[in-house]
Amino acid sequence: MSYNLSRDDQRFNRLSSFLRWEGNLRVKKIHPIKRNIYYIEAESGDKYVLKGHSNTSNMRQQWDFFERIRSKRVVPFVRYPNGKKEISNGTHFSWTIAPYVSGRKLNYEADVDRRRAVNLLKKFHADASQIYIKNLLRKQQFYKRWHARLYKFSETEQIFERKGYKALYNDITVLMKKYLEVVENYPWYRDQLSAERNGLWVHGDVASHNFIQNENTYMIDFDLLHCSPQNYDYIQLGQRFLPHIKWDVERLLGYHMVEENELEKYLYSIFIPSDLIREWIHYLTRKRRISVGDYMETMEIEWIRRKDFLNASKLILNN
Numbered sequence: 001m002s003y004n005l006s007r008d009d010q011r012f013n014r015l016s017s018f019l020r021w022e023g024n025l026r027v028k029k030i031h032p033i034k035r036n037i038y039y040i041e042a043e044s045g046d047k048y049v050l051k052g053h054s055n056t057s058n059m060r061q062q063w064d065f066f067e068r069i070r071s072k073r074v075v076p077f078v079r080y081p082n083g084k085k086e087i088s089n090g091t092h093f094s095w096t097i098a099p100y101v102s103g104r105k106l107n108y109e110a111d112v113d114r115r116r117a118v119n120l121l122k123k124f125h126a127d128a129s130q131i132y133i134k135n136l137l138r139k140q141q142f143y144k145r146w147h148a149r150l151y152k153f154s155e156t157e158q159i160f161e162r163k164g165y166k167a168l169y170n171d172i173t174v175l176m177k178k179y180l181e182v183v184e185n186y187p188w189y190r191d192q193l194s195a196e197r198n199g200l201w202v203h204g205d206v207a208s209h210n211f212i213q214n215e216n217t218y219m220i221d222f223d224l225l226h227c228s229p230q231n232y233d234y235i236q237l238g239q240r241f242l243p244h245i246k247w248d249v250e251r252l253l254g255y256h257m258v259e260e261n262e263l264e265k266y267l268y269s270i271f272i273p274s275d276l277i278r279e280w281i282h283y284l285t286r287k288r289r290i291s292v293g294d295y296m297e298t299m300e301i302e303w304i305r306r307k308d309f310l311n312a313s314k315l316i317l318n319n
Contacts, residue, residue, distance in 0.1 A: 019050070022087035023080030025097070036093060039100060047100035048078075049220075052093035057137060059086065059094055062222050064133040065201065071127040073120055075101055075212075075220045103214035108244045113213070117237060118255050120217045121206065125230045128201035139226045141192065142235070143184045146274040150176055153277045156284065165296045172273055172303060175310075179272050186265045191229040201225060202233045206240065231266060234258055238270040247305040249312045267313040273306060 012030050015038070019025040025048075029041035036052035053059035063085055066076035077096045079085055086094045106113040139145075153173070160169035194200075203210070204224025212218045234257040245251040249267070258266045276299065283295055 018087070018089050019080075022089070023084055023097075024082035025080050040097070047102075048097040049100050050095060050097055052095050053086075054092050056086075056094050057135070058223065059096060061133060061135065061137050062225055063096075064135075065128075065131060065222070065225060068131045068133070069127055071124065073123060073216065073218050074127070074222075075099060075218050098220070101212045101214070101218050101220065103212040103218070105209040106211040106213055106217070108208050108240055113208070113211075114241055114244070114255065116213065116217045117206065117208070117211055118257060120211065120219060121203070121233055121237065124203065124219060125200070125233070128230075129199060131199040131201060136196070136227055139228070141184075141188050142228075142232055143180055143188070143269075143272075146176075146272060147180060149274055149277050149281070150180070152281055156280070159284075159292065160296070163293050163296055165300065168296065168300050168303060172276070175307075176273055176277075179268055183265060183269050183272060188229070191231075195229045196227055200227065200230050202228045202230055204228075204233070206233050206237045208240070231258055231262060235266060235269045236275075238266070239275040242270070242306075242309060243302065247309040249309055249316060253316075264317055267317065271306065271310045271313065273303070276302060276306070 015030055016027050019027055019040075025040075026043040027040050028043050029039075030050075031039040033039055033049070038050040040048040040050050042048065063077055066074070069076075075098055077085065077098050080087065080097060086096055088094045106117055108114055108117070150173070153176075157166075157169055160166050202225070203219060203222060204226055205221065210219060210221045212220055238252055238257065241252060241255070252270075253263075280295075280299065288295075
C-alpha cells in the first residue's frame, strides 16, 4: 500500500511541477478523472479540467473553434496563467485546461433531461454557424464510418454462432447493409459542401455525460467536433433516446429535432444499428459484468424493438 501511495505522490509532484514550470499554474489538488484527464484545483482557487491530447491537430482545431464561437453554454479551453494555449512535456501529449463545471450529467431516462439536451443542442447549432477556420480537418461521412463498424461486427460472427445467435447476427447484418445503401443515396455530399460553405459544426458525441446540469445546462468534451451537416447530432441523439422512450417513433418526433423535409433520411439513419454494434464492440473490449449469452439475449430484445421502430416509421412516412 505504501508503494502505491508513493507512486501517486510522485505522479502528483511531477504533474504539479510540470504545470508550474510550463504553464505558471500552481496547483494544490490534483485528482484523476480518467486516463489523461485530471481535476485540478489551483492555489488561486480556480478549478480546471486538465486534458492530454494525442491528436494535436484536432486539439488546435478545437482551440480555433472556441476562439470564434460565442456561447455561454459551451465549456471551452482557456489559456494557462502564462498565456499558453497548450503545454507539452516532450511526450506524445499536449495538455489543455478548461474551466471545471460542477453539476450532474444528464439522464436520458428522464423526459426533462432529454428536452434539455435537445434545447441546448439547438442553441449550440445556432451559435456554431458561420464559423470558419483556416486548417479544417475533414472527417469521413458518418455512413462510411458505419460501414467500417459493420466490418468490425463481421469479425465477431463466430461468437454469435457459438452462442446460438447466428440468426440474430444475420438479421442485423442484412438489414444494416440494406439501410446503409438507402441512406448513402441521400445527397450527403451536397449537404457537406453546404455545411462547409456556411460554417456549420456538430458536437459529434451527444452522450448524456457530455451535458452537465446545474442551474443551467452546459456542453463539454469536443474531441469529435467537426464541420458537418448538423442533423448528424440529431441522428445520434435520436438513437440514444429510443431505448428510453420504448422505441416509440411518435414520442421521438415529439422532440422536433429535424424539419419535415428531412424526416425520411433522419428516421432511416436512426434505424441503422451502428450504436448497437458500437456497444457490442465496447462490451467485448472492456471488463465484462455479464456473460456473452446474457448480453446477446438483451441485444436480441433491443433488435426486435428497433425493427418495430422501423416498421412504425415506414407507416408514418407512407401516410
